[in-house]
Every structure is written in C-alpha cells, then in structure tokens.
Amino acid sequence: MARFLGIGLIIFGLSGLGFTADIGVTKIFAPTGIIPPDNYIPRAQIKNYGGGEESLWVYFRISTLDGSPVYFDSNYVGVQAQGTTNISFASWTATIGVYISKCSLYLASDTSPDNDTLSARVRVENLMPGQWYLRDSVPYGESGKRVKDGGGLADGSARSDKFLYVLKGNNTSEFYLYDLILSNWQAKRPVPYSLENPSKGPKKGTAVLRSGNYVYLAKGNNTLEFWAYYIPDDTWTRLKDIPFGPSGKRLKGGSSLAEGKIGNKKYLFLTKGSSTREFYAYDTDLDTWIEKTPTPYFESESKGKIKKGSCLVSDGENIYLLRDKTNWLFFYDCDSNQWYPRESLPFYGRAQKKAKVKDGAAMAYQKGNPDIIYALKGGGNEFWGYSVEHDSWVELTSLPLLPSNKKVKGGGSLLSIAGGIFALKGGNTNELWMYVPTDTIFNPAKTPKAVGYGPLIVGNGKRRVEHTPISNLPQSLTELNIFDALGRKVRVCAKGWQGLKPGVYFITFRDKSYDSRMRGNSSSPRVLIRLRRIFGDSKGQSPFAKIVIIR
Template sequence: MPWQQHPRWSRRAPKDGARGVSDESGGLYVLQGNRSLAFWRYDIGADGWEILPDVPAGPAGRPVVGGSDLVHVRVDDEAHVYLLKGRTGEFYRYDIAAGEWQELPAAPVGIKGRWDRGSWLVHDGMGTIYAHKARYTRSMPEPHHELWLFDVRAGSWEQAARSGLPLIGWHGNRRRAKRSRDGSGAGWFDGAIWSLKGGNSQQYFRYDPGRNRWHEEEPIDSPGSANRRRMVKDGGHFVAYPRGRAFYALKGNKTVEFWRYRLAPEGWTPGGGQSVAGQLAEERFSVGPNPVRGASVRLNWNLAAERSVRTSVFDAAGRLVKRLELGSARGGNARLDISGLAVGTYLVRLDGSHAPTQKLVVQR
C-alpha cells in the first residue's frame, strides 16, 4: 500500500513533541506538539480528524514539547490515553468514555529532574506503564538512564528507578557510549521492552523486567534507501506490531527510510515489505490463566534444547516468594501452586532459559 497524504489538521504543523498512539479500534490519538496543547483523534475508517479537549497546561502553564509521549491503556474494561509531558514530567490520562483529562502524580524527579527528548512510555498490557527518562545521570558510579514504573490500578509510581537503557553499545564496528535522545522509542512484545536508542545511533536493546536487565540486539543498519550512512535521530519513531511478530521504525534524520524488524533469523529489513511466515527458533514460556482467581496456574515451556529449568516467582518489590524445580526437558507443562500468594502482581521467570519473564496478576 503506498503512502498517502491526508488533509492538514491545523495551521500549526506538528513538530517537536508530536506523538500518536493507536486505540486498536480504528482510531489514533495525537499530540500536535510544536509548543501547543492541541490534542486530536483521527478516525481511520472515516478518514477524518476530531478536535478533542486540549492537554492541561499544568501549574506552570507549559505547552507540549520534546520528551512527551502517549500510550493507550485498556485495563479492567476501561480505556485511557496516558500522557507524559516533556521536560516537566507532568503526567495525565485522557478518559476516552468521559472525554476529559485527569491529573495524575507527576513522574519521579530522580537524579535529574527534566524529562528530555527521547523519553518514552510503554504499557505491558497488564497494568504497568514503563517510563524511560532520556536524560542520563553522570553522578552515579556507572552513569546510566532511568526507568520508572507506574501501577495503573494503584495510580502510583514505584519508589525506586530500574535500570535504564545502557550507555554503551555497538556503533559501526566499535562500541561507544551514546545517550538516549531524539528518535528514541520503544514497544512491548513477548514479555519484554524493545527499544531503539536514537540520539544519532543505531543501537537496539531488549529489556527483561523480571531480571531488570538490558540485552543488546542486532543494530539497525546505517546505510539504507537514502544511499547514505544515516543513524536514528530526530524524526525517528518505533512501534511494535505483535500480531505480525514485528517492529516498524522510521529513522528520521532527514531521511524517509522505513524499516521492519522481525525476530531472528530475519532481523532488520528496509522498506517494511510483506511479512513471510516461518518457524522461529526461539524459546517460549507461558503462564495461565492470567489474571487468575484460583489456587494454581499452568506453566508451559518449549526450549531450543533439553536442559534443567525451574520457575521463580517475584513480588512487586522484587522479592523471591516461590520457586519450583521443573527438571530436565526440552518442553513440558506443570502446575504451580499459588494458594499462598496475596492479591497483586507478580513476575514468573523460567530460570535456565532465554524465554521472556511473564507477568501474573493474582485476584481473589
């Protein structure tokens, strides 16, 4: 399908701080950015724009600028669009049913107060929003970025920051320290966050929440359709497409390059062409039912080779609360007794594998 140009939505063009997010029901919610407070909804089927209530100006009267991001969240049959306002860290949500903005606790200040360009939001589909602060800390023994968690149901931020994007990664044929800046973005897939760092880099990482650990993945190629060496910079963007087991990215940086990433062995391909169905040699782990109200859950796993594994369960504070030895096998299933666990959110990890950690919500 070729790209198509749609009618202009305002006299002020979208610019710094402009962001959009799908509601997965045929609509897009869009920040206009460019030091405005404009907020819009685009109906894909009707090919038309709807003006929505402006973003709150906040106590300091600040407009939407770089560092802002949106994420659509549907939890317990309620849908909202969450907004992190750049620089200030003001945090709001738009109630889709009521058609109004609601103020939430501001994003944590951390070591450096400003939420700069390259900051982003990701929702895990289970009620936790991950907020990445692009402005990294120099005053730590190992300088790093910050990653903060917001509990949608509790309406509160986690008290301590998690590990943010690593500073050092592959850049060309050598490893270099690069900050997360313009063009950085992320998406959630298969129990992990996948993120392009931006900031005129080609670095690409995956975050495992259960281990609070980042893993470097295959960098995006620097040469592309522009026939020039271009990294990801301002104008770049990154989204997940779980149904296609793929991610799509714009490089920005004064190019029109459009890329697709699929899990190994395919990796990065330019142009975002037609997907090819195939068997992916990856390790899988699932927990169900989820959410769960009963006394046990079923574990299913499939590994690339036979090895000894066990499952570990951690509470929201990262404490180990349960462990079960599963023996040595390439794949299998088992019942995990959770009768002693209190209501809440837990992380279930398959130790001895490369399978993503799963989130488990216990209800009674």
C-alpha cells in the same frame, strides 16, 4: 393437531429465550503478516454467539491473490454456548509470494452468515531473524519534505489485515497509510491546522497512538492541541486541549502517549515532556484529562524533568517510561498510580562507547515468551531488547546507517506489528525499516549497568524511597550482612538471596567507592530491604529485593 401446536409452542418458547444459532470466525492466528518460507500450522478461532452448544465444519483455504488455490483443510469441531474454540489445521509449506488466508464455517441453522468468513493477507519473503530490512520509503508528498521531528507510527490494522499509519512530522500535515503486505502507500486526510495555530503542523513534542477506531494525536510544536482521527470515515476531530498544568508549558519535546487500564477501563496516558514531570490520563469517553503522579527521578538528578528522547510504551494494561540522558526505565502501575524502577538501559554496548538516550529514542512492546520491549536509543543507531520477565537488557543488531548514512534522531519511532518491529529512522530521512525478531535473544549476558545512588523522588518530592534493585549494588562490594526484623543475622554475602522468605530485612554493606562518596564516612549505611513478589504471585514474577537507604 393438538400435538403439532404444542411442539410449535415449545420451539417458539425456546427461540424467544434466545436459543438462536450464530457462529462466527473471530481470528486468524496464522499464517498472517510477513513471514519467511517455512512450514506453518494454520490456526483460527470461532465464537458461538448463540445460546446452545453447536458442532459444525470449519474450513481453511489459502490462495494466491488471483484466486488460485494452494491449500485446503477442514475440521469438525464443537463450541459451547457463548464460548470460543481455537482450531488447528494441517501444515502448510509456505513459499515466496503473497497469499490470502481464509477461514470459513458452515452451520445450516446459522442466523448471521455475515460473520462466517474471515480473511487475512500474508506475505512470504526471505527473512533472517535478528536482521533489519529496508521497506518502501515514506513518500515525499506535497511538501517534498522528509521525516523529521514529529514523525511517528501507529497501528493501522483492519481486522486481520496489517497496515501502518505514518505521520511525517517536520511541520507538515501529511498522514499516510502503508500496506505492509502489498507494500504501497496511500495518502490519508491531512492533519488539520487550527485557527489559533494556522501554520503549525506536527513537530517537536508530537505523540501519536492508535486506540480502538481512532488514532490520537498530540500535535506538539509548542501547542496544547489534541486530535482524534476516526478511521472508518477518514476524518479528524479536535478534542479537549492538553492542560497547561502546574508548569504552564505547551508541548515541545519529550511528549509521548501510551494506552493503559485503570480497573477494566482503558485510558490514554501522556507525558507532557517540555522539561516538566507532568503526567496525565485521558478519558476517551468523557474527553477529560486527569492529572496523575508526576514522573519520578533520583536525588542525583536535577529535578528529573522529561525532555526530548523520553518515551512511553504499554503492555496493554500498564506503562513503561524510558528516560532521556539518564537511561532510567520506570514501570507505572495504572491502578495504584505509582512508579517503580526497572533495570536501566545500559550506557555501553558492543562499541564500548557511552551512549545516552537521546532524541529519536522509541520503544515497542511485543508479547511472547518472554514479553520483550524493543528500544532504539536515539542519537545513534543502537537497538536493544528488554526482557520483562528477566528485568534485563540485551543489545541487538544496530539499525543500519545506510542508505542515508544518518543516525536515528527526531521522528524516530517503533511499532510491533505483522510479526516484525517497524522503525522510522527520522533524522530528515524517509527510511522505514523492519526488524525480524528472534526467539533466542534472551540468555541475557551481563551488561554494564547504569548504576545510580540516591533516593527515588516520587509524587511531590516529599517522599524519598530508594527502589533500586539489589542487583544494582556496586560490584566492588566487599562486605554484606543480612539481618531479619529481630536483628538476627540470616545471610552473608557469599550465600546470596536464594531461599530468603518474603519479608523485611536489614543489611550492612561496605564499598570503597560508596564510602568515598559519603565523604570519608567509613561506617556502613543502614539499608532496609523488602523481599516480595512484585505485583503479586499471579504475575509470575521472581522475587526481587527493594531497598531504602536510611541515612
């Protein structure tokens, strides 16, 4: 009896220290979303929430919507305390249809069986990479209107199931949820009208973004209204208004939202647009707006004000800004509150017709190898991809003009979800499209560049720094000499930049077109170059040259 009691006390003591068994299925990596027929390796992740190492059976099943089984496999795996394990199963040959992927596990001592199973729906259909496919049109709804200014897309996914929130805009309150797998629409609670603006719905200047369990909405339409839609309860809540700011303006074009991180905390970032350079961070916990470094511009521009066509996108931590008309692309480091230029979106594509970023432009970020930013140029139907790693653009298949024979305009929007890039065409159409990404778009070919000269204006305009990548020096360059900080010549033009160590260098260069812009001054301008790995070696970036023209 004494021994039995002793063992009982030991077991009770360990249990009191938290050594309980709780294993859950946290993710289904594949198959999910919309995919073409092929062979796929089902993959899932489990997590051990308990205090001790466990070994257990994990199962993967695929069935049709009516429950008929088409696939089954299992694996016996181990998982460390508080750790995760990714599991691969035998290959599945996917044929056209709609299926349910289900991952489950069994552990006799599991104290929380509610998290032992996770399901995801998958749609298999004939798709060709690099092509666009028309999906079901946005409903006409009570207003009878089409998608126009103020239209937008937001991620509506629920765990592993893929949904899309669609805002119609066009001064309506209509708000929809689209099931990407079953291809059906559901009307959600309309965007509320406010007491001070009883007739104003989302229109020009609207921005929409999903973050956590909320969809955030800057209403635009010459208001400062900011709203949050709580997904579990299908309800809207009015939040603190967007600041009037230095300009005293409301939102009426060029506004955009993206999520970034300062430290480990998430914030929403907003460009006000409306012919301002105002840029804000929103603290979702405190319902507070924080003024940040204004958007940058180059000396050759007229104050660089953000207007319709400008748009933001996030890599999950930091922000990218595509500028209207100038086609400039900027990177914003949320931690340092600083802007940096990237390769501009080319003016000229396959059609060899100059096209600026205009109303309807939008970006979507897709993580992969490499990470790619997809961009609709707006005002036409050009579609581009930007490699974050290569800092270069490639023109992709244009968004079809048919069936409406209309171009991308107000209400244009992009979102990466369910393995595809989804696009609202806007422009008074109800068209919703899906682009199927391809793994082979980046062997980037040389494309015409939107080359510009003049210092980059940052902050309040008192600091002028030319951050133009060295690749943007004119093609008519005829002479280039590189000197180190002690004045020793270390390179000439023919040898390029390979092999130069990070540091500070001076160059002299001669270019006929640049000399003419300098009004006959034939002397070579002095240029300061700093070679470094952008944002540190941990980012895996290649060295780039950044220059400051000293006149």
